[in-house]
Amino acid sequence: MSGLCQYLALLYVTSTLCLFHGSRSEQEGEFCVTTRNRTVCGDGGNIRLARIDGQQTGFSQELTLEDGRTVTMTTLSTKPLVLEVEHFLTDMECDYFVNMAEKQGLKSSHTQANSTQSGQFHLLDTNRDKKLDVKEMINTIEASYDVYLEKEDILEMYKSTQWDKNEDGYITPDETQHFPPNRLRAYLEELLSRKPEKHSRYSKQVWLYPDSSKDKIFSGVQKRVTEVTNLPKELIKLSDFQVVSYGVKGHYNAHFDSAELNKNVPCCTRDRTKQCRICRYMTILFYLNDVEGGGETAFPIANNDTVDLKRVQEEKLNNLYKKCEDANLLVTPSKGKAILWYNHFIEQMTDGWERWIVTHYTGDVP
Template identity: 30%
Template sequence: MEEEEEEEPAPARAAPLRCSRMQLQRSSVCSRAYFVVVMVFFHVYIVNVIGLLLYVHYNNGPAGSEGDAPLPAPDPGASPRPAEDSAQSLPRIEGIRVGHVQQVSLGPDRALAMRTLSLKPLLFEIPGFLSEEECRVVVQLAQLKGLMESRTTAESSQLSLSTEEVFSLLDLDQDGLLQTSELLSHSRSRDGTWLNPDNLRQILSGLEACPTGVLTLQDFRRVYDQSQRLGKLRSRFQQRNTHTWLHQGPGSHRVLQALRNRLTSLTRLPAALVELSEPLQVIRYESGDFSDAHHDSGSSHSQSGCAHSGNTSALRQVTCRYLTMLFYLSSVEEGGDTTFPVADNRTYEEQALIQDGADLTDTQQTCGRSNLRVRPAAGAALLWYNHLSDGRGWMGELDEYSLRGDCPVTRGVKWAAHSWVNVDPDHQQQARYQRRVAQGHGSRSGMEEHRQPLSHSDPHRDPHQDL
């Protein structure tokens, strides 16, 4: 009996051991399956994050952080790319906030700090953009070619015409109604002193706002009187300096080509836009030389076209400059600051340019009252956008905050250069222009014709926009 009692517990102890082994096996299988599922989801997450970063990198325009690789510089000897290569979008550098510094890479071993100076207009400063040797070469090339005088003074006399007389002169068919075609007929002539381009722009805006599409004498009186008051701000534009133009295309000095390639890499604009834009303008300011505040680009209008793209059907042609890049080729002992009178103003109104009887566009008198002034430093560069985006990635309306001028040089000499990128607000017109140039690229003379600077004597454009 004792033996039977001793044998009974043995099977009872064996059963738990089998059960325990089975439980351990199930737990191990579940753990491995869970681990595999977690790792699969983790890898999918990592792949998605990498894909998102790549998308942002290639679609957000220029580099905004250290380590971004620059775009390859365009081959100076290559033919202009056809219009199809130019995407229907214009990259813009993000300003983030005033004072923000971002690193830009302009070559394998060349990274520079770019600082945001204002958001209205979108304006950046890049110290060390040019080397001392490059500054010297550009100045010497300008001296070798020879500089011409840029002197524009205010009109000394005005015709005494009443509003009624102006209306009658513009009303070509004498029906008592002023139509767009009648008003724009005057834009083909620059010999009038009572209706300048600024007056014309104001009146055209008033006509477009009129529901009937025409102006009666009463309507015209209201619009014209306002345009006369506002037009005086820029009709008194003055400047004094000397300048010349240097081509940067094939056959030009390697320094000039390098500057153009550097601009293309910085802005990430299609190379064709940059290559077909105006030549480099080099300016010399001696003691007392200056430039009143102005807009580098003209305001787009339904009845106007861009001078560079050759839209001959437009009744009025204006200069279309998407952005400006200003190179400081020398420092200045005293004076010569670049001024932005209304930078980062809360609002923009032309009436506000007159403060306490002083005109903020008059750099000889009011440079000290400007919202933003930049001291010239040899080798530094400024970049700003003259136009807003149209919301679809192309060039939109003129950014009126881009008003800028040059304070008088009081001691020393100031050397500077402008590089503009010409873009037509109508991307289809811009594409047609690029196709025409590409088709005629076989002849060198044809290319030189397209790369001529916009002349001061062009009767369809404001005389002070080639500054």
């Protein structure tokens, strides 16, 4: 579970998401990779996942990059395995990605739930007393619309919409019957237009697709990533670059970067975006500029021996707009720095790529 804390100034980051678009074909023994408009199959002999040995927190190892530079990789956490490499990108490469993103045009970021556009609305009456208190309403709106409100926001909503008829701070079935979901969505959309930071993600982004480009900057970074991670070049070439711009108050609440395994649900691809799950073996994040304050990458439950997601929800540890300083691990941004973390384990009983075991420390949707 990771996220990006509130920014006090403009920060650009880019990440390459090592996506798994492969599958077994009907012909036994063949491995197929799906690219933009075609599927290529082979014996899969060179498709093997690898995992860096981080040993223990604080462990450092020297790396010689393909351009001759020597950098240090440091283990920041083992649960999940998080690694940091200063100066992984050069200043020129950082500026290049920023310029390319600005040239293509950045648009507002959305989570997969896409906030108020969702038609789902589930009342979370956790104590089953047939009415919602303020805390339950906060949880209901978070789960249904990916919007993070506080007590003052809820009470203001009740007052503005007159939803709470008797002003007792509780919403009953009768009051809900006279306040349909479309009115709530309309109110939240208006609220977000005034306070966009209430959304779980507040940023702008653009996707870059290096596999369709002969760009030497892209290919150089891909080669570097391949050498450092020891992952197959085919996988790295199919991994897209996402450039994200975070302005003042920009943030991304803690989330999982890959979904749990489910053989009945296929992995998402560029062409398949619905009724699928996010399959990301690992995430590599690059900082593209320096900032004077804020902008840390946070891992709220890093290095915990156990994971209590109920506690995370109850204490709102995933709300990094408010709870950033409470995270177990905070990584400070600096231009050219790379952070690498794994969203899955490799199941050693298989051939190394066909199955993964999800770790609950970081995994799920972007």
